[in-house]
Amino acid sequence: MFAYIVRRMLHMLLVVFVISLIIFFSIRLTGDPVSVMFSTGEASKEAIEAVRANLGLDKPLPVQYAIFIKGLLTFDFGESFRSGMPVTTLIMERAWATLSLALGGIVVAILIAFPVGILSAVKRGSGVDFFGRIFSLVGISFPNFWLGIMLILVFAVYLQWLPASGFDSFQHLILPSITLGMILSGILARLVRSSMLEVLNQQYISTAKSKGISEWSVIMKHGFRNALLPTVTFLGLQFGSLLGGTVIVEQVFSWPGIGTLIIDAINQRDYPVIQGGVIFLAIIMVVVNLLVDLSYTLIDPRIKTGKEA
Amino acid sequence: MDIKLLEVVNLKVGVNQDNKEIPIVNGISFHLNKGETLGIVGESGCGKSMTSLALMGLLPPGVDWQSGDIILEDMHFKNFKNKDWRSVRGKKISMIFQEPMSSLNPVYTVADQIMEIVLNHENVSKRQARVRALEMLKLVGIPRPEQVLDEYPHQLSGGMRQRIMIAIALACNPEILIADEPTTALDVTIQAQILELMKEIQEKLHMSIVLITHDLGVVAEMCDRVMVMYAGEIVEKAKVVDLFDSPKHPYTQGLLESLPDINKQMEYLSSIPGIVPAPGNMPIGCKFSPRCPFVHDRCSVNPPLFDTPEGTKVKCWLYEEASVKKEAVL
Numbered sequence: 001m002f003a004y005i006v007r008r009m010l011h012m013l014l015v016v017f018v019i020s021l022i023i024f025f026s027i028r029l030t031g032d033p034v035s036v037m038f039s040t041g042e043a044s045k046e047a048i049e050a051v052r053a054n055l056g057l058d059k060p061l062p063v064q065y066a067i068f069i070k071g072l073l074t075f076d077f078g079e080s081f082r083s084g085m086p087v088t089t090l091i092m093e094r095a096w097a098t099l100s101l102a103l104g105g106i107v108v109a110i111l112i113a114f115p116v117g118i119l120s121a122v123k124r125g126s127g128v129d130f131f132g133r134i135f136s137l138v139g140i141s142f143p144n145f146w147l148g149i150m151l152i153l154v155f156a157v158y159l160q161w162l163p164a165s166g167f168d169s170f171q172h173l174i175l176p177s178i179t180l181g182m183i184l185s186g187i188l189a190r191l192v193r194s195s196m197l198e199v200l201n202q203q204y205i206s207t208a209k210s211k212g213i214s215e216w217s218v219i220m221k222h223g224f225r226n227a228l229l230p231t232v233t234f235l236g237l238q239f240g241s242l243l244g245g246t247v248i249v250e251q252v253f254s255w256p257g258i259g260t261l262i263i264d265a266i267n268q269r270d271y272p273v274i275q276g277g278v279i280f281l282a283i284i285m286v287v288v289n290l291l292v293d294l295s296y297t298l299i300d301p302r303i304k305t306g307k308e309a
Numbered sequence: 310m311d312i313k314l315l316e317v318v319n320l321k322v323g324v325n326q327d328n329k330e331i332p333i334v335n336g337i338s339f340h341l342n343k344g345e346t347l348g349i350v351g352e353s354g355c356g357k358s359m360t361s362l363a364l365m366g367l368l369p370p371g372v373d374w375q376s377g378d379i380i381l382e383d384m385h386f387k388n389f390k391n392k393d394w395r396s397v398r399g400k401k402i403s404m405i406f407q408e409p410m411s412s413l414n415p416v417y418t419v420a421d422q423i424m425e426i427v428l429n430h431e432n433v434s435k436r437q438a439r440v441r442a443l444e445m446l447k448l449v450g451i452p453r454p455e456q457v458l459d460e461y462p463h464q465l466s467g468g469m470r471q472r473i474m475i476a477i478a479l480a481c482n483p484e485i486l487i488a489d490e491p492t493t494a495l496d497v498t499i500q501a502q503i504l505e506l507m508k509e510i511q512e513k514l515h516m517s518i519v520l521i522t523h524d525l526g527v528v529a530e531m532c533d534r535v536m537v538m539y540a541g542e543i544v545e546k547a548k549v550v551d552l553f554d555s556p557k558h559p560y561t562q563g564l565l566e567s568l569p570d571i572n573k574q575m576e577y578l579s580s581i582p583g584i585v586p587a588p589g590n591m592p593i594g595c596k597f598s599p600r601c602p603f604v605h606d607r608c609s610v611n612p613p614l615f616d617t618p619e620g621t622k623v624k625c626w627l628y629e630e631a632s633v634k635k636e637a638v639l
Contacts, residue, residue, distance in 0.1 A: 124370075202411060203406055203411040204414040206412070207406065207413065207414070207477070208414065209398070210367065210478075211425060211426040211429060211477070212395040212400060212426070212429055214395065215391070222414050225416055301415070301418075301463070302415055302463045
């Protein structure tokens with residue numbers, strides 16, 4: 001187990017290194033950040049060169065990359081071209097907002113999708129199943145900005161139960177989490193339903209029934225536990241895409257997330273912030289992947305890590 | 310003497326389609342004595358597995374109990390609610406299945422799976438249940454039982470898994486064990502071991518076995534009495550010796566003829582022409598008549614079960630006279 005984790009860590013380092021290469025060189029294909037700063041065209045050539053030197057952009061690319069990597073080793077991504085703030089500070093300010101929104105979305109998705117998916121599978125072909133499937137379809141088809149706006153309209157404007165935007169308290173988290181969670185729960189409910197249907201057809205479910213245990217035990221203890229594996233894989237992958245892919249929801253709720261930070265940075269060609277943000281998301285993504293893989297060994301005894309198998 | 314333990318009366322099980330009842334098991338009656346092994350034989354689709362599932366109250370969705378009753382002690386299964394069924398399953402009647410590879414839950418240990426049934430039916434502590442689980446593993450002849458308790462199904466062979474299924478089924482000392490093709494998925498040497506084990510335990514625990522199989526060799530080895538099913542009906546009921554010595558029904562004769570004989574030089578195995586008719590598309594009259602070599606005019610009416618002079622029962626017009634003669638003598 002320990003050797004497996006060490007091996008995975010080395011693997012993770014390699015992944016992050018490759019991502020650093022790709023992100024470093026690809027953003028430099030997008031254009032010159034200094035030309036964006038002086039778009040009005042009134043600055044002298046000398047002034048522009050001075051700014052360029054100041055930002056370190058006058059050095060050859062390999063040297064710039066070496067500086068970037070050196071900083072990366074100490075989690076120092078340099079300073080933002082725009083605000084002059086350390087990138088690490090900018091990311092850390094927003095990391096909690098991004099993580100809490102992603103977690104909130106997943107929790108909402110689980111709370112909705114698990115019961116819906118399980119009931120749909122157990123009562124297959126019934127009215128419950130029909131509504132469950134309609135729910136999934138609606139969930140998948142909803143544009144999430146529209147859902148977000150509707151939730152704001154109902155709960156923040158009319159009912160005034162919850163705040164419409166910002167990031168100050170738990171109440172602020174509720175509407176954006178529901179917006180994200182609803183979309184995710186559509187797909188998740190489908191996945192839970194189909195995994196449950198497959199598991200409930202297995203012979204060991206008949207064995208469980210033949211023991212005379214309650215139907216609830218048969219469904220949850222013997223059925224759901226076995227249907228969990230594909231579900232956890234899916235949630236792990238989704239967590240990653242929620243980290244960076246929530247820009248629309250962040251915009252609707254003025255949520256100070258990393259997605260918005262990166263998008264703004266891209267618009268301004270703020271290289272250090274883009275690099276720092278992307279590397280940060282990449283690290284979280286590979287860590288979550290490792291945790292998902294490790295959780296398999298808890299869920300399914302047939303899966304063993306490394307040489308134990 | 311024979312004590313009647315379980316009685317099945319005119320059991321009809323089937324699907325309802327477009328307001329029409331399509332029977333899969335069509336009004337069968339039989340009984341099971343204490344301590345005996347009753348074989349149910351027939352081709353796939355003859356309703357033998359459905360009969361066993363009806364005994365457990367585990368008919369698949371869409372298949373209904375249409376009429377008839379099953380009586381065990383003073384319980385009438387036709388009136389059973391879910392709760393009543395649960396008190397019978399695993400406690401009075403247990404079942405083992407055809408596929409030992411997939412009939413154990415992969416995510417729980419052997420101990421968990423045996424203890425679950427004990428804790429469900431008996432008021433015992435977890436520790437006592439674990440002691441019982443260990444006893445059961447010893448009873449079914451698992452080597453190094455202490456270790457196996459904490460192992461998972463994937464660590465065990467098919468034969469071991471079937472032994473553990475038997476341990477689970479018998480953990481609460483049921484009166485009846487239903488074994489649905491218990492050895493079909495196992496290789497031949499393991500088959501013999503499992504059958505031997507079932508016989509041994511049956512003697513120790515004095516339980517009755519309902520053995521569902523299409524393997525006539527297994528029937529000869531294990532059973533006291535046999536009933537042959539065809540297209541949802543019982544076509545012949547006999548002591549096992551009588552069935553093999555003088556099979557009466559043309560279908561039974563066909564089944565026995567299709568067995569290879571070690572004393573005869575044969576190029577081809579004989580077979581019964583045609584296939585089992587599908588439920589909902591049954592021939593009129595005797596259901597075997599389209600495949601029967603002795604088919605005649607009377608077969609357009611479905612025959613009842615006739616008694617034969619040997620004391621067996623057979624559902625065929627050919628035995629009507631024998632049956633009448635016997636009644637005349639009485």
